[in-house]
Amino acid sequence: MSENPLTGKVALITGGAHRLGAAIARALHAEGMRLVVHHLSAETKAHALQQELHGIRPDSVMLVRGDLTAGDPLHRNLVFETVERFGRLDVLVNNAARFYPTLVGGATEEQWDDIVDTNLKAPFFLAQAAAPHLKKNNGIIVNIADIYGERPLSTYPIYSISKAGVIMLTKSLARELGPEIRVNAIAPGAVLWPEAGMDEMSKQRLISRTPLKRVGEPADIARAVVFLVRDAGYVTGQVIAVDGGRVVMG
Numbered sequence: 001m002s003e004n005p006l007t008g009k010v011a012l013i014t015g016g017a018h019r020l021g022a023a024i025a026r027a028l029h030a031e032g033m034r035l036v037v038h039h040l041s042a043e044t045k046a047h048a049l050q051q052e053l054h055g056i057r058p059d060s061v062m063l064v065r066g067d068l069t070a071g072d073p074l075h076r077n078l079v080f081e082t083v084e085r086f087g088r089l090d091v092l093v094n095n096a097a098r099f100y101p102t103l104v105g106g107a108t109e110e111q112w113d114d115i116v117d118t119n120l121k122a123p124f125f126l127a128q129a130a131a132p133h134l135k136k137n138n139g140i141i142v143n144i145a146d147i148y149g150e151r152p153l154s155t156y157p158i159y160s161i162s163k164a165g166v167i168m169l170t171k172s173l174a175r176e177l178g179p180e181i182r183v184n185a186i187a188p189g190a191v192l193w194p195e196a197g198m199d200e201m202s203k204q205r206l207i208s209r210t211p212l213k214r215v216g217e218p219a220d221i222a223r224a225v226v227f228l229v230r231d232a233g234y235v236t237g238q239v240i241a242v243d244g245g246r247v248v249m250g
Contacts, residue, residue: 006230007032009137010086012078014038014068014126015096017046019192020144023218024093024225025061029053031226035061036082038096040068062086068096068122069114072129075122079129089133091229094123094143094166099194102158112158119162120169127173127183135180140229143170143185144221145239147247150187163187167239174237182236184228189243191216211245 011028015021017039025035026049035053039046043065050061062085066074082089098118102111127141134141148156149163166185174183190206207213224242228235241247 004032004230006090008034009090010034010036010082010088011091011093011229012036012038012082012089012126012130013093013095014078014122015040016093017042017049017063020188020218020221021093021095022049023222024095025049026053027219027222027226028091028093028229029056029060031230033091034086036064036078036085037061038064038066038068038078040065040096069117071117072125075125076129078126079133083133088137089130090137090139092126092130092134092139092141093225094126094141096122097144097162099156099159101155103155104157107158115158116162116165119159120165123166124169124173127169127177131177131181135177139181141173141177141181141183142225142228143183145170145185145187147187147189147241147243150247170239171237178236182228182232184232184235184237185239186221186224186228187239187241187243187247188221189216189241189246191218191221191242206246209246209249210243211249214244216242216244 011033013021013025016025016037025037046063050063053061064081098115123143143166145166146163148160149167152160170183170185220242
Protein backbone atom coordinates (compact mmCIF):
# COMPACT_ATOMS: atom_id res chain seq x y z
CA MET A 1 0.00 0.00 0.00
CA SER A 2 1.42 3.39 -0.98
CA GLU A 3 2.13 6.05 1.61
CA ASN A 4 -0.57 8.67 2.15
CA PRO A 5 0.28 11.58 -0.17
CA LEU A 6 -0.34 14.08 2.67
CA THR A 7 2.12 12.53 5.12
CA GLY A 8 4.62 15.11 6.31
CA LYS A 9 2.96 18.01 4.54
CA VAL A 10 1.96 21.18 6.39
CA ALA A 11 -1.37 22.97 6.79
CA LEU A 12 -2.10 26.38 8.31
CA ILE A 13 -5.67 26.55 9.66
CA THR A 14 -7.15 29.82 10.87
CA GLY A 15 -9.69 29.57 13.67
CA GLY A 16 -8.57 25.98 14.08
CA ALA A 17 -8.92 25.51 17.84
CA HIS A 18 -12.60 24.58 18.10
CA ARG A 19 -15.86 23.89 16.25
CA LEU A 20 -15.34 23.34 12.50
CA GLY A 21 -11.70 24.37 12.66
CA ALA A 22 -10.85 21.68 15.19
CA ALA A 23 -12.68 19.03 13.16
CA ILE A 24 -10.69 20.05 10.07
CA ALA A 25 -7.47 19.98 12.10
CA ARG A 26 -8.16 16.46 13.37
CA ALA A 27 -9.01 15.20 9.88
CA LEU A 28 -5.88 16.62 8.23
CA HIS A 29 -3.72 15.45 11.12
CA ALA A 30 -5.14 11.95 10.70
CA GLU A 31 -3.90 12.08 7.11
CA GLY A 32 -0.34 12.56 8.38
CA MET A 33 -0.13 16.33 8.07
CA ARG A 34 1.66 18.69 10.42
CA LEU A 35 -0.42 21.65 11.50
CA VAL A 36 -0.21 25.28 12.48
CA VAL A 37 -3.44 26.04 14.33
CA HIS A 38 -4.31 29.72 14.61
CA HIS A 39 -6.75 31.03 17.18
CA LEU A 40 -7.80 34.38 18.60
CA SER A 41 -8.75 33.71 22.23
CA ALA A 42 -9.50 29.97 22.53
CA GLU A 43 -6.34 29.34 24.53
CA THR A 44 -7.66 26.43 26.58
CA LYS A 45 -9.25 24.67 23.62
CA ALA A 46 -6.18 25.22 21.47
CA HIS A 47 -3.84 23.64 24.03
CA ALA A 48 -6.26 20.76 24.60
CA LEU A 49 -6.36 20.08 20.86
CA GLN A 50 -2.58 20.27 20.60
CA GLN A 51 -2.17 17.85 23.51
CA GLU A 52 -4.69 15.47 21.95
CA LEU A 53 -2.93 15.45 18.58
CA HIS A 54 0.54 15.25 20.11
CA GLY A 55 -0.68 12.10 21.86
CA ILE A 56 -1.08 10.64 18.37
CA ARG A 57 2.06 12.13 16.81
CA PRO A 58 4.48 14.20 18.93
CA ASP A 59 5.61 17.67 17.86
CA SER A 60 3.21 17.79 14.92
CA VAL A 61 1.10 20.82 15.91
CA MET A 62 2.12 24.43 16.56
CA LEU A 63 -0.27 26.99 18.00
CA VAL A 64 -0.29 30.64 16.92
CA ARG A 65 -2.47 33.30 18.47
CA GLY A 66 -3.48 36.53 16.74
CA ASP A 67 -6.27 38.91 15.75
CA LEU A 68 -6.82 38.65 12.00
CA THR A 69 -8.20 42.18 11.93
CA ALA A 70 -4.72 43.44 12.87
CA GLY A 71 -3.82 43.49 9.19
CA ASP A 72 -0.99 42.49 6.93
CA PRO A 73 1.87 42.19 9.45
CA LEU A 74 -0.03 39.41 11.23
CA HIS A 75 -0.98 37.67 7.97
CA ARG A 76 2.65 37.58 6.83
CA ASN A 77 3.79 36.54 10.31
CA LEU A 78 1.44 33.54 10.38
CA VAL A 79 2.92 32.28 7.13
CA PHE A 80 6.48 33.11 8.24
CA GLU A 81 6.08 31.21 11.53
CA THR A 82 4.63 28.21 9.70
CA VAL A 83 7.56 27.97 7.30
CA GLU A 84 10.06 28.78 10.05
CA ARG A 85 8.75 25.90 12.19
CA PHE A 86 8.08 23.21 9.60
CA GLY A 87 10.11 24.30 6.57
CA ARG A 88 7.23 24.38 4.11
CA LEU A 89 3.54 25.20 3.56
CA ASP A 90 1.23 23.00 1.48
CA VAL A 91 -2.32 23.89 2.54
CA LEU A 92 -4.00 27.08 3.75
CA VAL A 93 -7.46 26.67 5.28
CA ASN A 94 -9.21 30.02 5.75
CA ASN A 95 -11.74 29.00 8.38
CA ALA A 96 -11.78 31.83 10.95
CA ALA A 97 -14.95 33.91 10.85
CA ARG A 98 -17.02 36.44 12.73
CA PHE A 99 -20.79 35.80 12.90
CA TYR A 100 -23.33 38.00 14.61
CA PRO A 101 -26.42 40.00 13.57
CA THR A 102 -26.02 43.50 12.13
CA LEU A 103 -29.37 45.16 11.51
CA VAL A 104 -29.25 47.60 8.60
CA GLY A 105 -30.71 50.37 10.74
CA GLY A 106 -28.14 49.98 13.49
CA ALA A 107 -25.00 48.41 12.04
CA THR A 108 -21.79 50.32 12.65
CA GLU A 109 -18.60 50.79 10.66
CA GLU A 110 -16.77 49.01 13.46
CA GLN A 111 -18.97 45.94 12.97
CA TRP A 112 -18.42 46.11 9.20
CA ASP A 113 -14.65 46.26 9.66
CA ASP A 114 -14.65 43.47 12.25
CA ILE A 115 -16.65 41.05 10.10
CA VAL A 116 -15.29 41.91 6.66
CA ASP A 117 -11.69 42.15 7.83
CA THR A 118 -11.89 38.71 9.46
CA ASN A 119 -14.06 36.88 6.93
CA LEU A 120 -12.81 38.35 3.64
CA LYS A 121 -9.79 40.63 3.93
CA ALA A 122 -7.71 38.20 6.00
CA PRO A 123 -8.22 35.23 3.61
CA PHE A 124 -7.08 37.38 0.67
CA PHE A 125 -3.93 38.66 2.35
CA LEU A 126 -3.12 35.28 3.89
CA ALA A 127 -3.36 33.82 0.39
CA GLN A 128 -1.09 36.58 -0.87
CA ALA A 129 1.51 35.85 1.81
CA ALA A 130 1.23 32.09 1.40
CA ALA A 131 1.27 31.98 -2.41
CA PRO A 132 5.08 31.89 -2.94
CA HIS A 133 5.39 28.93 -0.57
CA LEU A 134 2.32 27.13 -1.89
CA LYS A 135 3.56 27.45 -5.46
CA LYS A 136 6.71 25.53 -4.59
CA ASN A 137 4.60 22.55 -3.50
CA ASN A 138 1.59 22.70 -5.85
CA GLY A 139 -0.34 23.75 -2.80
CA ILE A 140 -4.00 24.17 -2.01
CA ILE A 141 -6.20 26.87 -0.50
CA VAL A 142 -9.56 25.91 1.00
CA ASN A 143 -11.88 28.74 2.02
CA ILE A 144 -14.85 28.18 4.29
CA ALA A 145 -17.72 30.05 2.65
CA ASP A 146 -21.41 29.68 3.59
CA ILE A 147 -24.69 28.98 1.84
CA TYR A 148 -25.66 32.46 3.05
CA GLY A 149 -23.08 33.86 0.66
CA GLU A 150 -25.61 33.05 -2.06
CA ARG A 151 -28.86 33.28 -0.10
CA PRO A 152 -28.70 36.12 2.47
CA LEU A 153 -29.55 35.40 6.08
CA SER A 154 -32.08 37.76 7.61
CA THR A 155 -30.57 40.25 10.10
CA TYR A 156 -27.03 39.18 9.10
CA PRO A 157 -26.39 41.36 6.03
CA ILE A 158 -22.72 42.13 6.70
CA TYR A 159 -21.94 38.48 7.38
CA SER A 160 -23.78 37.43 4.22
CA ILE A 161 -21.94 40.08 2.18
CA SER A 162 -18.59 38.90 3.54
CA LYS A 163 -19.31 35.28 2.61
CA ALA A 164 -20.48 36.30 -0.86
CA GLY A 165 -17.07 37.91 -1.14
CA VAL A 166 -15.40 34.66 -0.10
CA ILE A 167 -17.13 32.89 -2.97
CA MET A 168 -15.77 35.39 -5.50
CA LEU A 169 -12.41 35.39 -3.72
CA THR A 170 -12.24 31.65 -4.31
CA LYS A 171 -12.98 31.94 -8.00
CA SER A 172 -10.65 34.89 -8.50
CA LEU A 173 -7.73 33.28 -6.69
CA ALA A 174 -8.22 30.04 -8.61
CA ARG A 175 -7.81 31.99 -11.83
CA GLU A 176 -4.89 34.08 -10.61
CA LEU A 177 -2.88 31.39 -8.81
CA GLY A 178 -3.25 28.46 -11.20
CA PRO A 179 -1.78 26.22 -12.39
CA GLU A 180 0.49 25.77 -9.37
CA ILE A 181 -2.15 26.39 -6.68
CA ARG A 182 -5.69 25.03 -6.52
CA VAL A 183 -8.28 27.15 -4.71
CA ASN A 184 -11.70 25.88 -3.66
CA ALA A 185 -14.32 26.58 -1.01
CA ILE A 186 -16.82 24.71 1.10
CA ALA A 187 -20.21 26.22 1.94
CA PRO A 188 -21.60 24.56 5.07
CA GLY A 189 -25.27 24.47 5.86
CA ALA A 190 -26.78 23.52 9.24
CA VAL A 191 -23.80 21.77 10.79
CA LEU A 192 -23.27 23.59 14.09
CA TRP A 193 -25.80 25.89 15.70
CA PRO A 194 -24.59 29.42 16.52
CA GLU A 195 -22.69 29.69 19.79
CA ALA A 196 -25.04 32.45 20.91
CA GLY A 197 -27.89 29.96 20.91
CA MET A 198 -30.92 29.36 18.72
CA ASP A 199 -34.45 28.48 19.82
CA GLU A 200 -35.81 25.03 19.05
CA MET A 201 -38.53 26.29 16.71
CA SER A 202 -35.96 28.06 14.51
CA LYS A 203 -33.85 24.92 14.40
CA GLN A 204 -36.78 22.75 13.36
CA ARG A 205 -37.86 25.30 10.74
CA LEU A 206 -34.40 25.21 9.18
CA ILE A 207 -34.23 21.41 9.26
CA SER A 208 -37.65 21.20 7.60
CA ARG A 209 -36.27 23.25 4.68
CA THR A 210 -33.36 20.84 4.24
CA PRO A 211 -33.99 17.90 1.88
CA LEU A 212 -32.09 15.44 4.11
CA LYS A 213 -34.21 16.57 7.10
CA ARG A 214 -31.33 16.59 9.56
CA VAL A 215 -28.35 18.64 10.61
CA GLY A 216 -24.87 17.74 9.53
CA GLU A 217 -21.77 17.16 11.62
CA PRO A 218 -18.39 18.91 11.72
CA ALA A 219 -16.93 15.68 10.33
CA ASP A 220 -18.95 16.24 7.13
CA ILE A 221 -17.07 19.49 6.53
CA ALA A 222 -13.74 17.98 7.54
CA ARG A 223 -14.16 15.10 5.07
CA ALA A 224 -14.92 17.60 2.31
CA VAL A 225 -11.71 19.47 3.13
CA VAL A 226 -9.72 16.23 2.97
CA PHE A 227 -11.30 15.47 -0.40
CA LEU A 228 -10.33 18.85 -1.82
CA VAL A 229 -6.80 18.60 -0.45
CA ARG A 230 -6.01 14.95 -1.15
CA ASP A 231 -8.24 13.71 -3.96
CA ALA A 232 -9.45 16.62 -6.09
CA GLY A 233 -6.41 17.22 -8.24
CA TYR A 234 -8.44 18.50 -11.19
CA VAL A 235 -10.82 20.68 -9.17
CA THR A 236 -10.27 24.41 -8.70
CA GLY A 237 -12.44 27.50 -8.45
CA GLN A 238 -15.36 25.53 -7.06
CA VAL A 239 -17.67 26.05 -4.09
CA ILE A 240 -18.95 22.77 -2.70
CA ALA A 241 -22.16 23.04 -0.66
CA VAL A 242 -22.16 20.59 2.25
CA ASP A 243 -25.62 21.49 3.47
CA GLY A 244 -27.96 18.52 3.20
CA GLY A 245 -29.41 20.08 0.04
CA ARG A 246 -30.53 23.29 1.72
CA VAL A 247 -29.25 25.43 -1.17
CA VAL A 248 -31.77 23.90 -3.60
CA MET A 249 -34.81 24.78 -1.47
CA GLY A 250 -36.83 27.92 -1.90
